[in-house]
Amino acid sequence: MERGKVKKKDRGKETEREKIREKGKEEKRKEVEKGNEKGKEEGKRKERETEKEKQRFKGKEETEKDNSSVLSKPLLEPPEKNNHILVLGLDGAGKTSVLHSLALNRVQHSEAPTQGFNEVCISTEDSRMEFLEIGGSEPFRCYWETYVSRGILLIFVVDSADHNRLPEAKKHLHQLIETNPIIPLVVFANKQDLEAAYHITDIHEALALSEVGNNRKMFLFGTQVTENGSEIPSTMQDAVDLIAHLAADMQ
Numbered sequence: 001m002e003r004g005k006v007k008k009k010d011r012g013k014e015t016e017r018e019k020i021r022e023k024g025k026e027e028k029r030k031e032v033e034k035g036n037e038k039g040k041e042e043g044k045r046k047e048r049e050t051e052k053e054k055q056r057f058k059g060k061e062e063t064e065k066d067n068s069s070v071l072s073k074p075l076l077e078p079p080e081k082n083n084h085i086l087v088l089g090l091d092g093a094g095k096t097s098v099l100h101s102l103a104l105n106r107v108q109h110s111e112a113p114t115q116g117f118n119e120v121c122i123s124t125e126d127s128r129m130e131f132l133e134i135g136g137s138e139p140f141r142c143y144w145e146t147y148v149s150r151g152i153l154l155i156f157v158v159d160s161a162d163h164n165r166l167p168e169a170k171k172h173l174h175q176l177i178e179t180n181p182i183i184p185l186v187v188f189a190n191k192q193d194l195e196a197a198y199h200i201t202d203i204h205e206a207l208a209l210s211e212v213g214n215n216r217k218m219f220l221f222g223t224q225v226t227e228n229g230s231e232i233p234s235t236m237q238d239a240v241d242l243i244a245h246l247a248a249d250m251q
Ligand SMILES: Nc1nc2c(ncn2[C@@H]2O[C@H](COP(=O)(O)OP(=O)(O)O)[C@@H](O)[C@H]2O)c(=O)[nH]1
Pocket: 089, 090, 091, 092, 093, 094, 095, 096, 097, 098, 109, 110, 111, 112, 113, 114, 136, 157, 190, 191, 192, 193, 194, 223, 224, 225, 226
C-alpha cells in the first residue's frame, strides 16, 4: 500500500513534472511564434525602409535630372577659355551662393569658401552661359584682372551689410573696370535680408557707381540668398534674364 501510495505520489509528481514540461514547451512555442512575428515585422519594416530609400533615391535622381542643365565644377587651375561671365567680389560676399541659386533657380547657400575657381554652366532654352567665379581672398585676386580683360560680362557681388569692407570692394571694382573699358557690369548688392544691409541707393554711392562711365552698360540689383530650397526672389530671376541678354549681345 505504502509503495502504491508512493507510486501514486510519484505518478502525481510525474504528472506535475509533465505539466510543467508541457507549460515550458507551450511558452517556448509562444516565444518562437512571437519571435517569428517579430521577425516578420522586422522584415516588413526593412522592406518599407528599402522602399523609402528607393523613393528617396528616385527623388534625388529626379532632382539631378531637373538640374541637368546646371554644371558646377570647382577648379584649382585657371581655366583657359575666354568667354566667361565673371563673378567677382570680396570673399564672403555671397558669390557662390548667388551663382548656385541662379543656376538651380532655388536658394542654395554655399558650404565653404571657394578655393580657386568655380565654373558653373547654365543652359536655358536658347542660351548657354558659362560663369566663372574666382575666389575672393587675397591669393586669388591676382587672377581677377587677367580674366576681366577677356571676359564678356562682370558680375560684382558685395555684402551690403559689411560696411567696413565696402571701400575695399569699391577699390577693386574700379581697378577691374579700368582694365576692360567695354565689359558690361552687373552689381549684386547681396545680403539684403540682413538688418544692417545698406539699401541699393547707398551701395550705389559707396561703390561710386556713377563714376563707372557713361559708355558702359551698368546694372545694380539688390539680392538675397535666404532659406535653402526656397524660390529665388523675382529680382534674381530678372537678373538672370538680363545677364542672358547681355551675354548674347557680347558674343
Ligand atoms: N544672410 C545671408 N547670408 C548669405 C547671403 N549670401 C550668402 N550668404 C552667406 O555668406 C557666407 C559666404 O557666402 P559665399 O557664397 O561662400 O561667399 P563667396 O566667398 O563670395 O563665394 C555663407 O555663409 C553664406 O551662407 C545672403 O544673401 N544673406
